[in-house]
Amino acid sequence: MSNGVRQNQANMSATERxxxxxxxxxxxxxxVYDTFVQAHITAFSSDSTNGTRVAHRGPAFLPWHRxxxxxxxxxxxxxxxxxxxxxxxxxxxxxxSTTLWATDFLGGNGLSTDNWKVTTGPxxxxxxxxxxxxxxxSNTYLRRQFSAGSLPSTATVNANQAMTVxxxxxxxxASTGSFRNSLENIHxxxxxxxxxxxxxxxxxxxxxxxxxxxxxxxxWSMWQEAHPTATYLPNTGSTAEVPDTNEAMVPYTTTPAxxxxxxxxxxxxxxxxxxxxATVASFSxxxxxxxxxxxxxxxxxxxxxxxxxxxxxxxxxxxxxxxxSTKTVTAxxxxxxxxxxxxxxxxxxxNLSTDxxxxxxGASGTWAxxxxxxxxxxxxxxxxxxxxxALSEAGNRGPWASAAQIAAIGF
Amino acid sequence: xKNKQTDLTRRRLLTGAIAVGALGVVGxxxxxxxxxxxxxxxxxxxxxxxxxxxxxxxxxAAGKARAQRxxxxxxxxxxxxxxxxxxxxYTTSVNHYQPFRxxxxxxxxxxxxxGTGTPRGTILGHH
Numbered sequence: 001m002s003n004g005v006r007q008n009q010a011n012m013s014a015t016e017r018x019x020x021x022x023x024x025x026x027x028x029x030x031x032v033y034d035t036f037v038q039a040h041i042t043a044f045s046s047d048s049t050n051g052t053r054v055a056h057r058g059p060a061f062l063p064w065h066r067x068x069x070x071x072x073x074x075x076x077x078x079x080x081x082x083x084x085x086x087x088x089x090x091x092x093x094x095x096x097s098t099t100l101w102a103t104d105f106l107g108g109n110g111l112s113t114d115n116w117k118v119t120t121g122p123x124x125x126x127x128x129x130x131x132x133x134x135x136x137x138s139n140t141y142l143r144r145q146f147s148a149g150s151l152p153s154t155a156t157v158n159a160n161q162a163m164t165v166x167x168x169x170x171x172x173x174a175s176t177g178s179f180r181n182s183l184e185n186i187h188x189x190x191x192x193x194x195x196x197x198x199x200x201x202x203x204x205x206x207x208x209x210x211x212x213x214x215x216x217x218x219x220w221s222m223w224q225e226a227h228p229t230a231t232y233l234p235n236t237g238s239t240a241e242v243p244d245t246n247e248a249m250v251p252y253t254t255t256p257a258x259x260x261x262x263x264x265x266x267x268x269x270x271x272x273x274x275x276x277x278a279t280v281a282s283f284s285x286x287x288x289x290x291x292x293x294x295x296x297x298x299x300x301x302x303x304x305x306x307x308x309x310x311x312x313x314x315x316x317x318x319x320x321x322x323x324x325s326t327k328t329v330t331a332x333x334x335x336x337x338x339x340x341x342x343x344x345x346x347x348x349x350x351n352l353s354t355d356x357x358x359x360x361x362g363a364s365g366t367w368a369x370x371x372x373x374x375x376x377x378x379x380x381x382x383x384x385x386x387x388x389x390a391l392s393e394a395g396n397r398g399p400w401a402s403a404a405q406i407a408a409i410g411f
Numbered sequence: 412x413k414n415k416q417t418d419l420t421r422r423r424l425l426t427g428a429i430a431v432g433a434l435g436v437v438g439x440x441x442x443x444x445x446x447x448x449x450x451x452x453x454x455x456x457x458x459x460x461x462x463x464x465x466x467x468x469x470x471x472a473a474g475k476a477r478a479q480r481x482x483x484x485x486x487x488x489x490x491x492x493x494x495x496x497x498x499x500x501y502t503t504s505v506n507h508y509q510p511f512r513x514x515x516x517x518x519x520x521x522x523x524x525x526g527t528g529t530p531r532g533t534i535l536g537h538h
Contacts, residue, residue, distance in 0.1 A: 044507060045492075115526040136492075136504040139528035173510075174498060188508035199524050201504045 002077050002084055006218070007269040009086040009211055010099045016086075017105055021122050023076040023083045024207055025129050032075050036068070037134040037204045039251070044201040054249050058242040059167040059233060061184050062220045063259035064249045065213050070265065072210055084266065087214035090151040090190055106208055109146045116145040116196050123207060136202045143196035144206065151193055152186045160186060161223050166233045171242045179223060179230075187216050218268045224260070225271060225330060228377045232256040246368070261331060261375035263409045272411035273330045281322035281356060281385055285313040292319050295406040303337045305402040306390075317390040317401035321408055326354055326384045328410045334367070334374045334388065335405035343402025344369050346394035350376060352383035359387065369394035380410070457515045464522045468514035484518050491521055491530040505530055 012020070027033045043055035043064070055064040069085060076083045093100050101108040107121020118141070123130040125141035132140050163179040175181040190212050191198050197206045204210070224230070235245040243249050245257045263273050283292035283304070290305035306317045323329075332350045337343065347366045351359040362378030386408040390401035455470035468484040484491040484503070492504040493514070500510035501517050505524050511517035521530065 045504075115528075135531070137525055137528045137530050139526065143526065145524070145526075173496060191508040192506075195524060196526070199506050199508065201507045203507070 002081055004084065004266040004274075005269055006084050006214060006266055007086055008089055009105070010089070010093060010097070011269070012086055012099075014104075016083075019080050019083050020076070020086065021105060023079045025122060026079045027075050028130065034134045036072055036075075037202055039068070040204045041134065041136065041201045043251070052241050053172065054243060057173050057184070059171050059180055060243045060249045060256055061180060062217070063232065063254070063256040064252070066217055066220070066259045066262065067249065067252050067254050069210065069213055069217055070262075073266070085214050086211055087218050087268070088208065088211035089215055090193075090212070091154045091157055094151050095146045100208075100211070106211075107142075108144075110142075110144040110196060112145075115139070116143040118142040118144055132197070132202070132205050134202060135205060136200045139197075142206060144198065144208075145195040147193040147195060149193065152189055156186060157219065161219070161226060163223075164227060164230060166230055168233075171234060171239060183216065183219060183223075187212070218271075221262070221268055221271055224377065225273070225380070228330070228379045232260055258372065261333070261377065261409075263331065264333060264373075264375075273409055274411060275333075276323050276327055276329070276408045276410055278321040278323050278386070278408060281320040283319045284317045285311075290402070295319055295403045296321065300335055300338055300404045303402050303404045304406075305337075305343055306400050308398075308400060312399065314399045315391055315393075315401065318387055319403065319406055320356065321386045321388075321406065322356075323384050323386065323408060326382050327408070328380050329362070329378060329383045329386055329408050330380050330411075331375055331377045331409040332363070332386060332388060333405070333407050333409060334376075334403060336367075336371045336374070337402045337404050338371055341369065341371070341395060342393075342397055343400035344371070344394040345388075345390040345392075345401050345403070346396075347391040348376075349387075349389040349391065350378055351387040351389060352378065352381045353385040353387070354383055356385045366392075367394055375409075455514055457518075459515075461519050461522055466515075466518040466522065468518055470514050482514065484514050484521075486518060486522060486525070487529055489529040489531070491518065493517070503530075 024033070054060050073085045076085065088100055095109065100106055103121045105121065107118050107123050110116030110118050118124050119126065123142050130142055132142065160179065160182045163177070163182060165177055165179060167180040168175045168178045173181065191203060194206065194208060197203065198208060232245045234242070237244045237246065243256055246255050248255055264275060267274055278296050280292045280296055285307035286292045287305040287307045287309065290303055292304045294302040295304040304319060307313045329352060334345065336345070345367055346369065348364065349361055350363040352362050353359045360381065362381055363376045365376065367374045388406050393400055452472050453469060454472045455468065458467045465487050470482045482493055482495065484493060494502045496510060500512060501514060502510055503517050503521055505521040506517070509520070511520065
């Protein structure tokens with residue numbers, strides 16, 4: 001099984017490198033790889049600053065590509081469950097990288113004397129592994145034409161990471177003071193630097209695309225941890241031309257909000273946050289047959305429910321998790337009951353404590369009345385005890401609270 | 412998000428119009444626009460050989476004319492799909508991460524990037 005850790009390609013073992021390349025070649029041979037190229041071309045041809053924009057040139061650039069990479073990672077893992085998508089940190093590894101462009105990995109730059117054709121590595125045209133069937137020009141083989149200029153520097157990345165607002169109106173290439181637009185421009189410059197196949201709408205034909213975007217996704221994750229109260233924007237629900245936080249990102253049904261936290265499926269090697277194991281320290285009440293321990297088991301079909309018989313217990317309801325020792329908590333995840341809706345938590349608070357006596361509030365808000373997973377980030381806090389307080393029922397159906405899963409995320 | 416369907420439809424129509432232009436006139440999509448547009452409507456027009464490649468382009472001024480005609484660029488007679496941004500810059504299917512102030516610059520950079528290749532008039536892939 002995959003350990004869910006996306007690592008820097010420079011640190012991969014020889015076996016990990018081989019497994020990754022073999023999985024990529026396998027999905028190319030099966031036709032699955034080309035569906036990603038097609039999906040990207042289709043998305044790009046309908047994105048414009050002058051109209052609807054989902055995958056590019058707008059706020060959904062980051063969550064759309066996060067979903068795209070999740071699907072790609074899943075396609076690789078269907079071939080080899082041990083594989084995780086690696087990332088390319090271009091602030092360190094440029095044209096002279098001995099790992100990234102190696103003959104056992106992505107292969108090297110194109111040949112200036114041969115139309116910038118890539119002639120080394122597993123994706124070279126001579127191998128027969130890598131015909132470009134879905135493309136935006138007549139070149140049928142992978143090409144690279146590295147720029148003589150520089151890739152984005154650490155200083156550029158740091159300045160981007162220091163920005164505090166996710167995105168700004170007009171939610172486009174014209175947005176100023178926008179973390180997203182700034183990062184998208186940095187991202188553009190890397191496509192331009194590799195050039196040739198990577199420059200056009202069919203850029204996923206170069207496997208470097210996925211390692212590059214994995215790094216962009218990592219930078220978004222790092223920014224999220226550095227700015228725990230910053231969320232995806234816009235969130236009004238009626239912004240013209242771009243997905244708001246709870247609107248689907250075509251062709252996906254996924255919303256930006258659902259892509260905001262990923263610690264349950266993967267993490268980056270330089271970012272330690274993961275799902276923390278916990279036991280139940282205490283609870284406000286529990287219904288017979290639906291004990292609080294059901295919220296910390298691994299079975300999402302079972303649930304905790306506040307007591308309604310023989311006594312109807314009124315809110316606030318709460319469950320306190322014991323992490324066993326003091327950890328750094330960065331988020332909480334709440335999975336509502338998966339069948340039925342009574343007790344979906346509406347208004348909530350996340351409280352943190354080192355001693356189960358003195359509490360601070362890490363986050364509060366109101367969750368929507370549905371059964372999709374809710375993730376809420378908190379400022380990184382040292383805590384052994386994490387309490388979820390339910391102040392209201394999301395659908396006002398009754399004075400209840402329920403949960404299929406409550407878990408802390410951190411390290 | 413509002414008006415998603417309308418915008419998508421408009422976008423697809425625009426892309427389609429370029430492709431049809433390339434097919435409808437013998438090899439030269441740019442000429443279709445150039446011969447039917449009033450001189451005042453044309454903001455930019457070129458027809459030259461760059462690095463051995465025949466590049467042509469016509470950019471229509473904003474306003475009434477734009478509603479009826481589309482911008483067009485071709486390389487060796489093959490239409491180069493364009494996307495116009497609200498700030499007046501362009502990207503192309505060949506250089507999609509890079510904005511251009513003029514269609515000539517877009518055409519020349521596409522030639523540089525394509526090497527010996529040519530663009531495809533429609534950017535949706537086909538097996």
